Amino acid sequence: MDNMNQKKTVQQKRTDILIRLALILIVVMILFFFVVKPMLKKDYYFEAGDDYKFDNLGADSHKDSFDVAVAGEGIDAVSSALGAAGVGAKTLLIWQAPDFGSAFKGALDVNWAADYTPTGNSVSSDLFKELRYKSGDGSNLENYISEIEKLVSEEKKLTVLFDAEISTVSLSGGKLTGLEVKTPSETRNIVAGRYIDASRLGEILIKCGTAYNRGYEDIGIKGLYPPVQLNFTVSGVDYPKIQELLRKQSFLISYYIKEYNTGNRNIRISGLNAADQGDGKVVIQAVNVDNLDLSDEQKVKAAYDKAKKECRNFYIYLKANLEEFKNSSQMTVAEEFVMPSPYHFKGRYTMTLSDVLTGKRYTDRISTASKPVTFTMDDGNKYVLCNPKTFYIPLGSLIPEGLDNVLMTGDKISASSLVQPAIGSNSSKAGNGYAAGIIAAYSISRDMEIPRLIEDRNLDTQQDIEKILRKMGIYMSDIKEDVESITGNWSYPFAEKLINLGLLSGGITNDYKYEKEAREKDLAYIILNGVPRVDETAYNYTFDAAVRKYIKDEPLSREKFGRILLELTGKTGTGSKNYYEEACKSGLIDDTLQKNLKNASVLKLSDVYYGSVKLLEKLTGKAVK
Structure with a gap:
């Protein structure tokens, strides 16, 4: 009899625990569905x-x-x-x-x-x-x-x-x-x-x-503006089917866009997006115009007329090639650019x-x-x-x-x-x-x-x-975001100057690859684009040709770095074939960079960021801000 009572007590304890766990689960679910989920x-x-x-x-x-x-x-x-x-x-x-x-x-x-x-x-x-x-x-x-x-x-x-x-x-x-x-x-x-x-x-x-x-x-960069977009509406379509097409047939869409030729180098099809407007109508976003002076009203009007024709041509192309557009009944081009x-x-x-x-x-x-x-x-x-x-x-x-x-x-x-x-x-x-x-x-x-x-x-x-x-x-x-991976490198104060000139791209991950071995083209592209951005008067065709020959996918060695510096700054040196040593003696490579490169045969991108700012300042005679 005592054993049965003891056994019953153990079962009750287990039941109590299960009931409590169930209550906790219910509370958690209520909080999730009515508090957390709406906020997410x-x-x-x-x-x-x-x-x-x-x-x-x-x-x-x-x-x-x-x-x-x-x-x-x-x-x-x-x-x-x-x-x-x-x-x-x-x-x-x-x-x-x-x-x-x-x-x-x-x-x-x-x-x-x-x-x-x-x-x-x-x-x-x-x-x-x-x-x-x-x-x-x-x-x-x-x-x-x-x-x-x-x-x-x-x-x-x-x-x-x-x-x-x-x-x-x-x-x-x-x-x-x-x-x-x-x-x-x-x-x-x-x-x-x-x-x-x-x-x-x-x-x-x-x-x-x-x-x-x-x-x-x-x-x-004078005369360059962001691209503009010209949208148009299409009626008589089934939006869910278009949405499914864009989601499941992205390769097909990319193929048709690649095959389409606008016939105008400044007008391009940037992709295909559709926004539901209800009642079988969608807004199509596809036609972009580049190299347009947005401050000139007459040029904007002329570009609009050309882009409007392109919208109509692209719509005809969609209707001919995509089943989802074949039964569409009407298209109307926007009255102005999204700009x-x-x-x-x-x-x-x-x-x-x-x-x-x-x-x-x-x-x-x-x-x-x-x-x-x-x-x-x-x-x-x-x-x-x-x-x-x-x-x-x-x-x-x-x-x-x-x-x-x-x-x-x-x-x-x-x-x-x-x-x-x-x-x-x-x-x-x-x-x-x-x-x-x-x-x-x-x-x-x-x-x-x-x-x-x-x-x-x-x-x-x-x-x-x-x-x-x-x-x-x-x-x-x-919350202060952790940006140590960006700003923590010794060369960041110089990379920052290049970033603010639009000369560096961190991509979607904000990775400036400070420790990556540099290629000749990395330095060449920074200098080629950087000089006219700092001082357009310092840029000419002779300079352009001198830099372009170094757009090579080869490691940027100390010797090649020294040779580039000597050539672009017009330094003749002493006739030694040790270009790096000559560049150091000529004052083109300062103590900071010499110390960094003491035991290195190939420059890192951090070295390039530092060195390119110094070179830009020498070539233009202006401080890179």
């Missing part, structure tokens, strides 16, 4: 923390007087206006198009994806996530336009002036004091405490005389590519992005310069040089032209635009001119701004 879901949307309302705003009741006036035609303009109005600022949005729909559908830009880190974390603002969430997390333009119209209509402090053009600006003492704005029915003289230029071309900034660079001229700003306006701080690569944590950071940085050469070849995990945009890059009450947004902010592809997404534009609107209102409320916000003595103010932006839904990470 793509573009998970949640309401921002606090609803801030600043003081000292909206007091002037005159119809042409505003706290903040925003001019533009894209998502950054809408976001800026919503940011300012949302914290209580009386806000005017000067919109160039007759309505929101025509502006957003003009280019058929369907790039509404969030910015994600390589590890899959979204860094988009809550405003952008909300817009995506309510629009169905897809690329349907009609849905986005509808949600934008709702967001704007719900903001009582926001007035929109459609079909409006800024004809003149008034300036006084480094401040913008007014805008003359014309619509088809009236002319209004707008006065605001703060102004935000969210236009693609920087129309306010140009009228104010703000300095700028065109295309890639800031890194010494970046041709300008980079000078601000109080200029973002560099190395800032992006290393995720520099500015004290005045106001938004976050994460996107591979690509560079397309004039021959159409595209390179991934780097793939940052997370990088920040500083307020200093949004403050135009010489203007105390103006902010700028979008991809025209003060940044290296190499950075533009990484900050040109709709996600990034929405983030820095929203932050700009909030900060414009903040500066009025605190009675501080915008440039004062970024002064070193105002670190408390910068921390206050970041705190507000976080609670308003701007993503900011407290």
Whole structure:
């Protein structure tokens, strides 16, 4: 009897353990499905923390007087206006198009994806996530336009002036004091405490005389701009079948694209992507145009006409070769290119590519992005310069040089032209635009001119701004990324200079291969492309021919390195056949590099990075910054 009771007690204990384990499992599953999984879901949307309302705003009741006036035609303009109005600022949005729909559908830009880190974390603002969430997390333009119209209509402090053009600006003492704005029915003289230029071309900034660079001229490449894209719609198709085709038949698609000939060296088919618009309609992204001067309106128009014909030809080609397009009924080409700003306006701080690569944590950071940085050469070849995990945009890059009450947004902010592809997404534009609107209102409320916000003595103010932006839904990470593999090498300060000139590519893994044995071509390509970027007057055909003969896939030995240095600098030496020794005696190889190469027969890439910067400076007579 006692044994049976003891046995029963053991069974009860086991039952208790199983019940507890079952309860724990249930709790874990509930937490996963209702807490963790939604947060891991793509573009998970949640309401921002606090609803801030600043003081000292909206007091002037005159119809042409505003706290903040925003001019533009894209998502950054809408976001800026919503940011300012949302914290209580009386806000005017000067919109160039007759309505929101025509502006957003003009280019058929369907790039509404969030910015994600390589590890899959979204860094988009809550405003952008909300817009995506309510629009169905897809690329349907009609849905986005509808949600934008709702967001704007719900903001009582926001007035929109459609079909409006800024004809003149008034300036006084480094401040913008007014805008003359014309619509088809009236002319209004707008006065605001703060102004935000969210236009693609920087129309306010140009009228104010703000300095700028065109295309890639800031890194010494004149006349080169990022490629543009011309999209078109196709109706009468089955989107799921097209999606399946693109997913399962990628080799077939690649074959047909390779076989297709545009007949124009500046027009190429970059791939085939389709964005569902509902009701059997898709937007096709395929036709790209290279080597186009984006600052020349006439050249853009001529290129558009050629690209439009190419879109029609490519559609006919798709219809003839792919079953999924054979029953399509109609195609319509976008009214304009999807294109970046041709300008980079000078601000109080200029973002560099190395800032992006290393995720520099500015004290005045106001938004976050994460996107591979690509560079397309004039021959159409595209390179991934780097793939940052997370990088920040500083307020200093949004403050135009010489203007105390103006902010700028979008991809025209003060940044290296190499950075533009990484900050040109709709996600990034929405983030820095929203932050700009909030900060414009903040500066009025605190009675501080915008440039004062970024002064070193105002670190408390910068921390206050970041705190507000976080609670308003701007993503900011407290985790400092480990970039030791990039910056830890002894040659990084010199590699950094080459990176900022676009001369080094770390690829998708950000690997600069410091310890890899160098080839002759590694040095030759850096010097060949680097000299004209540092000083175009130092480049000529004789120099070009002298460098090109070393574009060889052979180890870069100490002797060959010495010979290249002597030849390119015109040093005759003493007649010795020991080129390395001659280069050292001639002062072409300094003590640092001599020490590194003391026991080496072949240079490493780290040696090349250091040596090439020194050589570029000798050949051009200018410091490589």
